[in-house]
Amino acid sequence: MPDELYDRQTRIPGWEQRKLDQARVVVLGSGTLAQQLLVNLAGLGVTNVLLQSNGRIARTKEDYFLFGFPSMESIGKPRIDFIERELLQLNENFKGRLKTFFSPFDEGDIAAFRPDAIVSAENDPAIVEHGLVYCIRHKLPFIAGSAGQHESRFQSHHPSSRVGLDSLVRSIWCEEKQNPQTSGVLAGGMADELRKYFMPLDESDLPSPEKLHKYSLLRTTRTEGGDTLEPIPYRDMHPFKALVVGAGAMGNSVAAQLALAGFEQIDIIDRDTIEFSNLSRQFCFRGKVGQPKAKVLSERVKEYSPSTLTNPHQRFLGANDVVFDRGEYDILFGAVDSLRVRKLINAYAVLHKLPYIDGGSSSLNGKMRVYFPGINRCLDCQLDFDAELAKEQNTTRQARGCAQAAPSVIIPNFVIGSAMVGEALRFFYRKSDKEVLGSEIGANTHSLVYNSSERQRLYVNQERYEKTCGGCT
């Protein structure tokens, strides 16, 4: 196991890479949810995997995530063969450890593999039931997830619990096709639940058997409860032009989901080149160490969505950057960890009254903030950039000489990045302003939080405005 690949996450207190490396997991399913789950497992370093499915490649967006836009020759071929090839490129630790079997559920094959857990990413209740029955009999953890067009949900079953099989299978069941964004939010959550079974960081970092974890674009709460919203119309392509600032773990997730949603144009700006230690989390890069991140991510966008226009820019975003000159974007995405860059994006968004969706992450947690002109106030009002920058300068001075802070793992980047694109579609097709995340209540606005250490891991948070910038109202 090349430790360098997981170098960043092993700095998180309590992290034991060896436990993830040794875990043996069966994954059932090969649609976009299974594919996105496998990418999260690769990021964590869970590569002892048996993948079972009899799915075949079709020309639907469910099939684009790991293969790119399927070629004519690949249509009708088993998905598992393509997934295996892609995963071996994604993470070399799968070599000799990843096994695939062309069957929806083969008990003999699973028994021979001796799994420590089974994860189902199938929308077929019969397969979920097979998996659960096997896990109850063999006293193994079981996680089942299901994704639809607007909603996705998962639940886990602990060997010691007594939940009725019926209620688990029925409660997670989504009938429709798996949508890439709802799948993305769920895949990160399921991978985190699995991690908690194998490698809790401390005694409070435990899985939540029997709790139904839900993501919903049809509810104001984005989970359960709250007002019911209008469905978002399904289109192969959406006529919107997006700028993605930052091509790290969050930028990878945002750009991939925008491409799968079929945005008309996706421009990407990032100064960095790809490093070896990026490869586990930044799943679009596939071993292209040394190449510019913006360029490689743009190439990946083209693979997912050949008719999308895309322009890579390899540089820092500067004040009055020429990328803004043409004023052609319909929406801005911030996928950076720099307050300075956020401040620049925000200034441009306020000046041109453009929506700005910002995602941030730290170790296992993430957050999305939005600025929707005319609906809520800007990120400077929410965050007070100058005060935060001053604080940051002070802590940097104090922390000089100390070890680098632990960076985020793939999970929160995946959850929040997918939700950012879901929220953009919610904004463009909203029937009323109440449907979008930012909608104000008095002196408050909303953000979406993924917090791995809380029982309700995904939730909408009310936040007070910190200041009045004077420019955005």
Ligand SMILES: [Zn+2]
């Ligand atoms: Zn403002």
